[in-house]
Amino acid sequence: MISRQIKKIVLFGLSLFLLAACSKSEIKKEAIFLPDLKTDLLKNKEKGKLIFTFASSAYTVNAHWGKGIPKVGMDRLANVAHKYNIQVTWLIDPGVAKAMKEKIDEWHEKYGDGIELNWESAKIKDKEDLIKTLDSLKMFFPWSKINVAASGHRSNMMLQIVKDGGLSGVWGSCWEQVGVDKITDKGVPWGLYYVSDDNYKLPSLNGKGLVSMEWTSRDLLKALHAQAPTIYSSDPNDVGRAGICTGDDIEYWKAMFDNYIRNIANNKFVFFQQHQEAHEMEYGDVCKYPFGEVHL
Numbered sequence: 001m002i003s004r005q006i007k008k009i010v011l012f013g014l015s016l017f018l019l020a021a022c023s024k025s026e027i028k029k030e031a032i033f034l035p036d037l038k039t040d041l042l043k044n045k046e047k048g049k050l051i052f053t054f055a056s057s058a059y060t061v062n063a064h065w066g067k068g069i070p071k072v073g074m075d076r077l078a079n080v081a082h083k084y085n086i087q088v089t090w091l092i093d094p095g096v097a098k099a100m101k102e103k104i105d106e107w108h109e110k111y112g113d114g115i116e117l118n119w120e121s122a123k124i125k126d127k128e129d130l131i132k133t134l135d136s137l138k139m140f141f142p143w144s145k146i147n148v149a150a151s152g153h154r155s156n157m158m159l160q161i162v163k164d165g166g167l168s169g170v171w172g173s174c175w176e177q178v179g180v181d182k183i184t185d186k187g188v189p190w191g192l193y194y195v196s197d198d199n200y201k202l203p204s205l206n207g208k209g210l211v212s213m214e215w216t217s218r219d220l221l222k223a224l225h226a227q228a229p230t231i232y233s234s235d236p237n238d239v240g241r242a243g244i245c246t247g248d249d250i251e252y253w254k255a256m257f258d259n260y261i262r263n264i265a266n267n268k269f270v271f272f273q274q275h276q277e278a279h280e281m282e283y284g285d286v287c288k289y290p291f292g293e294v295h296l
Helices: 004-032 035-041 073-084 093-098 100-109 125-138 154-163 220-226 236-242 251-265
Strands: 049-057 061-063 067-068 088-092 114-118 148-150 169-173 211-214 269-275
Touching: 049 073, 049 251, 061 125, 067 125, 073 088, 073 100, 088 093, 088 100, 093 125, 125 154, 154 169, 211 251, 251 269
Parallel strands: 049 088, 049 269, 088 114, 114 148, 148 169, 169 211
Antiparallel strands: 061 067
16 A cells, blocks of 8 residues: 555656656747747737837046047947947037037938937036027037937936926936946836826826936846846946956847847837947047946
8 A cells, every 4th residue: 555655656746747847848948039039020910119229328528537528439339330220319418519510410311310418418407508508409410309318317307497498308217226327216117108297216197298218228027136237238338247248249138139029029119228328439538437348
């Protein structure tokens, strides 16, 4: 009797083991980003659209680690992006507008590049400052339609000035970030959302208002569960410092981007926003970070 029970227990345990093994195999298979992903999505008539944007903070540097206008960095970024027909949104101030007018005009004409306002480096304090700065930028670039104020350090006062100045969005929220670059945005929604009039970190409940845009897209699950949004990120500095990606190995980024692509099967629109500072593309008078990092 005992031996029969033992046999039953062993068989039951073996069955559980095989089921678990099959289950793990399926999970593993499901996790792989298959080569036919693109083909499968193309067959899906209900699929949504992936919207990719690339922005660069290109401002007049005036800090202890550097001073000047990142002309070299802007050139390098433009060369990389335009090679793949990617339009760049340059987040600039009047100083950069003046120094890089000819290049930005050329990039706009050939590749469709655009500009938006870099709030912090323009040192805007009120609506009058904002209007003057916008007028200055439009004088340099009559073709521009500036709708967004970019700043990693937002406030309710900034939102009010931006709204009073007639702009429609603010760029620079850092999903789940705590402390890095003196920014703590833990709890803000990821992606795009309408901002509450009462608190720039909260979404509006009436479905309208200024649009808040992320600094750069994150690898959502890894960033959330590891509590490390500034590691699992689409920012070259983040993945570079963490050793997740190198100039010769971007497999992690490919897998992350594939995950966003897969979601168009279930969402009408999926936004992927990438960003890289222009000054971090050069090393010299304009940028002398203590890390000595230059992303080429």
